[in-house]
Amino acid sequence: MNRNAKRIVGNISVGAFLAGVVAILAVNHVDPDFLTNDAELTAEANAGTPIVQGPIVPLELPTAKATTPAQVENARQIALDMGRSEATWDKNCVAWNPAESGGARQQWANRVAASWLESAGAGCPDAMTWPYYYVESFDSTAPGQLRITMEQAVASDPQIFTDAPGDLEFIAEEVIDATHQKFTDLETVHVVVEGHSSTSSVGVAGRLESAR
Incomplete structure (x- = not known):
């Protein structure tokens, strides 16, 4: 050509x-609409096409202090979703809030509790190891008397609890050992389980005598 x-x-x-x-x-x-993509045809054409997901961002335990019931529940749910147990979910102590009502005796109980936690290097019971994360609260029923209330869940832990009183005496003993020198007015530590009638009580004088 x-x-x-x-x-x-x-x-x-x-x-x-x-x-x-x-x-x-x-x-x-x-x-x-001649040059506009048909949604149904586009969907059919894309059927079976693998969807590439972006990177999964792992959840992190909350660290901000929870000051309302809604914030506490949100922090708790995040921890449970991450696999924390009900007894240990507040590892970062965002919901730990010792009772402020109750007058001078409650404030005294709070100080004894804070001293014990400090000796263990923890900000709250949930930040401690088994079985101390079962500790729910501290209060005082009379001068010199410290009461520690354990979560009801401890009753279903076969490694620690039976129906016989005295199973939790070791917790009372450890609190006495860690705090009696600073709180010379501490006389007795009682450990109770929420929903149960048994009480484990250890007197400071008896504990010090047995430790000699």
Whole structure:
């Protein structure tokens, strides 16, 4: 094919292409949806196409202090979703809030509790190891008397609890050992379990005598 023939063929091809473009634009002018993707056809075309997920960002235990019931429940649920147990969910002590009502005796109990926790390097019982994370609260029923209440869940822990009184005396003994020098007015530590009637009590004098 000579040069003139090639030029003619090329011009015809370009002309045909331009005519096609003009025709498409004309149709689209009449039907604006002509060049719009059909949602159903697109869905069918994409069916079976693997979906690539972005990186999974791991949850982190809350660290901000929870000051309302809603915040406490939200922090608790996050911890449970991460696999923490009900007894140990507050590892970061965001919900630990010793009782402030109860007057001077409650404040005294709070100070004894804080001293014991400090001796263990913990900010709250949930930050401690088994079985101390079962500790629920501290209070005082009379001068010199410290009462430690354990969560009801401890009753279902076969490694620590039976129906016989005295099973929790070792907790009372450890609290006495850690605090009696600072709190010379501490006389007795009682350990009770929420929902149970048994009490484990250890007197400071008896504990010090047995430790000699």
